[in-house]
Amino acid sequence: MSGAQGSPRVSAASLEGFVAGLFTHAGVGEEDAVFWARSLVGANLRGVDSHGVLRVPRYLELLRSGEIKARPTMRLLREDGAIALLDADRAPGPIGMARAMEVAISRARAVHVGWCVARDITHAGAVGQYVLQAAEAGMVGMVMTASLPLMAYHGSRGSVVSTNPLAIGIPAANRPPLVLDMATATVALGKIQNARNAGRPIPEGWGLDAAGQPTTDAAAVATLTPMAGAKGSGLSLMIECLASLAAGNPVLAPALAGAKGTRMNGTAIALDIAAFGEPGAFEAEVAALAEAVASQPPAPGTDRLLLPGERGDAVRVERLERGIPLPAGTWKGLAEAAAAAGLPMLEGL
Template structure:
């Protein structure tokens, strides 16, 4: 049975779980905010269903709940953040804030974050820049999870990329995508929901196409060589630039030093510096209006990047966030182990309390 939970209650619950696992209060709140933002926008694959796995990684030492992050390089517009295996959202919030601060001085901030952990929905950090009138670009890199065209098994990762463009009278444009045909979290969500996945999402251990989410061993790249190639370029920009290569050691059988390692890249651009004040934002509004006015070619409306997520957010803020039974059960088990009560369910009977 699906459980429906109010966003504020789910945010409080996630923060309480992370605090119980040893995460500092401010970092726990930031982490919870990123996860629930994903749920609100309909990206459940990057929402609270990830919490049990994050707790496992804290327990194994792969995620550092009390990181000592520090800027190691500050060279003009370039910065290098040593993240110390921080929770991914905590590290990428810091990286984007550093990039924004640099862009305020130099019109461009380019910050690489070394040794982060899973960052979740990277669009959240790109929007952080757009909210301040800057264009935001975010990418993260990890170890092999995705096939290379012609290969059998994982060669590159599902490295995501997000771009947020500030506007004037309308919300920012937001493109948030994986370089894979689908994010791994969507396979996890299908497994939780007990539903099959479409063909073309992944292959099993023998390299055969599968629609069983439990059988997926390797994801497939978006648009074949295009998605695979883009993933490889992100590895160069986010990992090789940080002096922390992820693919090469894994492909050579050396593996990571400790747990899953990742890197991130946050870029903030003062696009308004190209012309008169407000001109860029007005042009974005005009472009969005022109695209929205294009004749529809079918039953689906013409939508701009970020509009679908914005519409889902409005609905879920009003009606609550639906969590599949599998997700609820795993969260309940994780919360019970930490003595944290489950959030109340809205629109139905009260949830059982853990602990």
């Protein structure tokens, strides 16, 4: 029943059902609970454990406090040409951002590009899933989300900006889409949490302690570091402009001035690439480019060149077959959540 280093392994289907049961018990509608659970387990399947089910106990806390609404009333506030503004009403993040991408795709079908800003979402999980929505519709997808200060601005002592992620999905002919999904931090906060749960040290450069000094102790991390220094913090700041300020719902400036509470916003973009030329021509060129890059000689010590999204594709195949490994801290958190809800705990494979 165990994976690497004694981690219990569970099937994706059982984990989805278990997590959906926890969300339903917390008041989330059944359809939304299943979708949310599938989103989280989908991250685990692709090896993005930092955005998977380890976050469930925290989401349950936020549901209890009302920071996440179990039954939100989302409203499309504006729809004009390519542009749309969605009020997500503090919906579970995947529910709000999937809806935003649906709206963007709908706008793109009408005018070849759709740009939907979603205000008052909550934590959206692994944002690559939303650009896959666009790719599956035959479109290029882009997603950005903005949240509270978690990361140092280049040169700052503490948190000034957030780890605001960016994802881009590119459809290709006869192969999976290319998917870039990256945080603007050196690593996502969830990777620090994963290391903390597993009792592992982290590499130097991932985070700073309360005094602004580098630390390898995951439990001592007070703020994350920006990817590539000024480039990462600058990109994060621009995402705040494009997601939060465009939504009329600023996050960073009020937080830095001492405002309490949580705010998050997101932007979903869909581009009808067929508008530029013959249908299928772009996808064929993407596939040819992927093949050209992947066929180049690897450096010593590297087995082969991996294209964006390929690592996750391979992990998904392996975990569908062998199960998803859950670190001890994640297993403990889920067990405690199950006990509090009076629900049976998962069984390992």
